[in-house]
Structures are given as C-alpha cells and as structure tokens.
Amino acid sequence: xxxxxxxxxxxxxxxxxxxxxxxxxxxxxxxxxxxxxxxxxxxxxxxxxxxxxxxxxxxxxxxxxxxxxxxxxxxxxxxxxxxxxxxxxxxxxxxxxxxxxxxxxxxxxxxxxxxxxxxxxxxxxxxxxxxxxxxxxxxxxxxxxxxxxxxxxxxxxxxxxxxxxxxxxxxxxxxxxxxxxxxxxxxxxxxxxxxxxxxxxxxxxxxxxxxxxxxxxxxxxxxxxxxxxxxxxxxxxxxxxxxxxxxxxxxxxxxxxxxxxxxxxxxxxxxxxxxxxxxxxxxxxxxxxxxxxxxxxxxxxxxxxxxxxxxxxxxxxxxxxxxxxxxxxxxxxxxxxxxxxxxxxxxxxxxxxxxxxxxxxxxxxxxxxxxxxxxxxxxxxxxxxxxxxxxxxxxxxxxxxxxxxxxxxxxxxxxxxxxxxxxxxxxxxxxxxx
Ligand code: SAH
Ligand code: SF4
Numbered sequence: 001x002x003x004x005x006x007x008x009x010x011x012x013x014x015x016x017x018x019x020x021x022x023x024x025x026x027x028x029x030x031x032x033x034x035x036x037x038x039x040x041x042x043x044x045x046x047x048x049x050x051x052x053x054x055x056x057x058x059x060x061x062x063x064x065x066x067x068x069x070x071x072x073x074x075x076x077x078x079x080x081x082x083x084x085x086x087x088x089x090x091x092x093x094x095x096x097x098x099x100x101x102x103x104x105x106x107x108x109x110x111x112x113x114x115x116x117x118x119x120x121x122x123x124x125x126x127x128x129x130x131x132x133x134x135x136x137x138x139x140x141x142x143x144x145x146x147x148x149x150x151x152x153x154x155x156x157x158x159x160x161x162x163x164x165x166x167x168x169x170x171x172x173x174x175x176x177x178x179x180x181x182x183x184x185x186x187x188x189x190x191x192x193x194x195x196x197x198x199x200x201x202x203x204x205x206x207x208x209x210x211x212x213x214x215x216x217x218x219x220x221x222x223x224x225x226x227x228x229x230x231x232x233x234x235x236x237x238x239x240x241x242x243x244x245x246x247x248x249x250x251x252x253x254x255x256x257x258x259x260x261x262x263x264x265x266x267x268x269x270x271x272x273x274x275x276x277x278x279x280x281x282x283x284x285x286x287x288x289x290x291x292x293x294x295x296x297x298x299x300x301x302x303x304x305x306x307x308x309x310x311x312x313x314x315x316x317x318x319x320x321x322x323x324x325x326x327x328x329x330x331x332x333x334x335x336x337x338x339x340x341x342x343x344x345x346x347x348x349x350x351x352x353x354x355x356x357x358x359x360x361x362x363x364x365x366x367x368x369x370x371x372x373x374x375x376x377x378x379x380x381x382x383x384x385x386x387x388x389x390x391x392x393x394x395x396x397x398x399x400x401x402x403x404x405x406x407x408x409x410x411x412x413x414x415x416x417x418x419x420x421x422x423x424x425x426x427x428x429x430x431x432x433x434x
Pocket of ligand 1: 037150151152153187189228229230256258296297298327328329330331332
C-alpha cells in the first residue's frame with residue numbers, strides 16, 4: 001500500500017513540475033513514506049531520518065518530510081524527537097502533500113497533519129509506469145475496521161473506506177490504455193470491499209466479487225490479482241466469481257492465516273476458525289485444481305504454546321502454502337495484544353520463525369519440482385534480473401520462470417513455457433509457442 005501511495009504522490013508531483021531523484025544528496029525535498037506494522041520498520045525509518053541531520057546542517061534549505069503510518073501514529077512527537085524534520089503528513093492527509101510543498105513549508109515552521117478523513121481521497125490515482133511495465137497496483141480501499149488484537153493498522157490508517165466501483169474500473173481502463181496487462185487490487189481487507197461490515201455473520205453479498213466481474217470485462221487486462229482478503233468475508237459468492245473468471249483471476253490466492261490454532265485466532269480477534277478457513281481453501285481447491293495459496297503468519301503471539309505452534313505448522317502443510325510472509329510477533333503500543341501477559345521471548349520467536357521458514361523452502365522446492373515437465377502460461381515481464389540474456393515472467397500462480405529470449409516475443413505477451421528444471425525460487429523452461 002505504501003509503495004502504491006508513494007507512486008501516486010510521485011506521479012502527482014511530476015505533473016506539477018517536480019523532478020524525481022533517488023540521490024539524497026541531489027534532492028531539495030526528501031520524503032519518507034513509513035510503515036508502523038512492526039516496530040523494526042519504525043526504528044529503521046527513525047534511524048535513517050536521524051542520519052540526515054548532518055545533511056540538513058550542511059544544506060539548511062532542504063526540506064525533510066515524513067509521510068504515512070509513523071507520521072500518523074507519532075505526529076508532533078516525531079517533530080520534537082527529530083527537530084530537523086520539516087513536516088509530518090499522516091495517512092488520511094497524503095493528498096495534501098503538493099499543497100504543503102507549494103504553500104506551507106516555505107514559512108519554515110514545522111507542520112503536523114494527522115487528522116482523520118472519513119472520505120476516500122480521490123486524488124491518489126495517478127501512476128508512474130516503469131518503461132515496459134506490465135503490472136500495476138490499484139488501491140481500492142483504505143483503512144481497516146477489523147481490529148485484530150495485534151495490529152496497529154486500524155489506528156494509523158483509520159476507518160475502512162471503499163472506492164466506488166466505476167471509479168476503480170475507470171482507473172483500470174486508463175492503465176489498460178497505457179499497456180498494462182496485470183493489475184493487483186490493494187486493500188487491508190479487500191474481501192470486505194464495499195460492505196457495511198458491522199456484521200457478525202459472513203455476508204451473502206460481495207461487492208468485491210462485483211468489482212472483479214467488472215474488471216474481468218476489460219479485454220486488455222490479462223491477469224487480476226488482489227491482496228489481502230480477510231477469510232471472514234471470503235464467501236461463496238466470491239469463491240464462485242473467482243472460479244468463473246479463472247484464469248484471468250490468477251490461481252494464486254493470498255489468504256492470511258496468521259495462526260493455525262483456534263485458541264490463538266480467537267485471542268487475535270480474527271473472527272474465523274480453522275474449519276472456516278479450510279472450508280474456503282477446500283472449495284477453491286476442488287474447483288481450480290492447480291490453485292496455490294500464499295499467506296501471512298505470525299509466530300510467537302502472546303500465549304502461543306508448542307501445541308498452538310505445531311497446529312500452525314500442520315495447517316501450513318495441509319494447505320500447502322508455497323509462499324508465506326512469516327512475522328515474529330512485534331508488540332505495538334496501543335493494541336490489546338501488547339498488554340497480554342504471556343509475551344514470548346525473543347529466542348523462541350526466532351526458533352519458531354526458522355522452523356516455518358525451513359518448512360516453507362522444503363515445500364516450495366517440492367512444488368516447483370512437481371511443475372517440471374509441464375507447460376504453463378507465462379506473462380513476460382522482461383529481462384531476467386540475474387541474466388540479461390534470458391527473459392523472465394510469472395505463471396498464473398505467481399512463480400518466476402526464466403527462459404530463452406526469442407525475438408518474436410514482446411514484454412506483456414503471454415507464452416506457453418515448458419518447465420525443464422527448478423529451484424526453490426525459480427522455474428527454468430523453454431518456450432513452446434507464442
Ligand atoms: N490486512 C492484512 C494485512 C495487514 S498487515 C491482513 O489482515 O492480512 C500485514 C501483515 O503483518 C499481517 O498479515 C500480519 O501477519 C503482520 N502483522 C501485523 N501486525 C503485526 C505485529 N504486531 N507483529 C507481527 N506481525 C504483524
Ligand atoms: Fe490489521 Fe487485521 Fe486489519 Fe489486517 S485485518 S490490517 S491484520 S486489523
């Protein structure tokens with residue numbers, strides 16, 4: 001989400017005559033778009049901004065601003081801690097950045113903008129598309145109302161707000177006109193897109209499914225992906241829509257699990273249990289045989305016993321995730337779980353993390369091996385990052401495949417590739433048709 005916001009803000013500033021540079025010594029304005037989900041991310045950002053004190057002393061005319069979650073969370077306190085900062089702009093005020101740069105910062109007073117805004121900003125829709133870009137993110141909603149007990153997002157990104165379907169479709173159409181072939185729909189809880197979700201039971205309707213159906217009609221878009229759906233809102237309407245629009249809706253679904261233990265899921269306030277979760281997985285597996293799943297998992301949540309952890313391990317194996325973001329629980333001030341008594345020591349966090357990472361590599365190696373000898377459609381993304389002689393792209397289930405370049409091929413084409421060999425990270429193959 002931050003990457004998408006940064007891209008939209010940069011596009012907006014470019015339109016207004018600013019130039020972009022990633023050389024901090026050449027910049028007149030330095031902007032940091034920050035994440036607060038884990039403490040480590042904040043510490044890193046504060047460390048980096050702290051180092052810029054020297055640069056500011058040498059070049060007092062530059063401006064330094066912090067945007068996003070940490071700005072929202074710490075506001076004025078951050079300006080006090082880092083007096084060389086010029087402004088902080090929180091998550092709901094990002095679209096005011098150009099105005100602040102043009103009219104306000106010139107006064108040379110520190111500025112903090114962190115008010116919540118119940119409206120979805122309609123201005124963060126510009127895109128800078130990389131040369132030969134085939135894939136773009138689109139933010140379809142902001143904020144989150146789920147209040148998982150460990151999570152800072154509802155406090156720093158505010159109330160959940162969804163964009164109207166026609167506005168999203170319009171943005172996709174514009175990207176399609178610029179040559180984009182794949183879109184990734186973004187939100188903290190995309191399966192609740194457009195819902196009034198003060199509901200204790202899983203709703204029967206799914207405005208998110210309606211959105212997918214509309215985007216599916218855009219011929220130039222070849223692939224649709226989305227992150228992250230919440231399992232609670234993943235109902236039959238959404239499942240059937242994914243099945244109906246497969247393969248355009250890609251056959252890798254990111255479905256955050258967080259824990260494989262019902263007891264821990266309850267304490268996380270996740271609103272589903274493993275039966276409900278597996279029900280979604282099994283329905284999708286039975287209808288799309290090659291479907292794969294990726295996930296987010298937190299290890300060593302307060303009170304997680306050996307049994308709870310082993311349940312997570314087992315569920316991860318049962319689903320067969322071949323990509324997973326595994327996080328060590330990080331207490332976030334102001335969230336209920338940070339006050340739970342039975343916090344787990346760093347060493348155990350590390351051990352459990354390593355076990356899941358090892359399982360993951362073993363599973364991925366095995367899954368990739370099973371793809372050898374078969375043919376998959378690959379969306380070509382361009383030269384391989386490791387070997388410019390080769391090209392690379394992705395399968396529908398989001399695996400990177402590397403193959404020989406062929407002069408008839410263009411970036412953005414979909415080709416059939418026979419998989420010859422694999423590692424845990426990459427498939428290697430040969431084109432059999434284009
Ligand atoms: N809305 C998405 C994810 C948002 S944050 C969802 O519900 O899945 C991305 C991931 O960060 C989460 O899925 C969770 O696994 C992780 N995360 C959030 N808060 C965390 C914390 N306090 N400690 C460790 N990981 C955390
Ligand atoms: Fe955080 Fe839960 Fe919302 Fe995801 S659904 S952003 S984990 S509160």
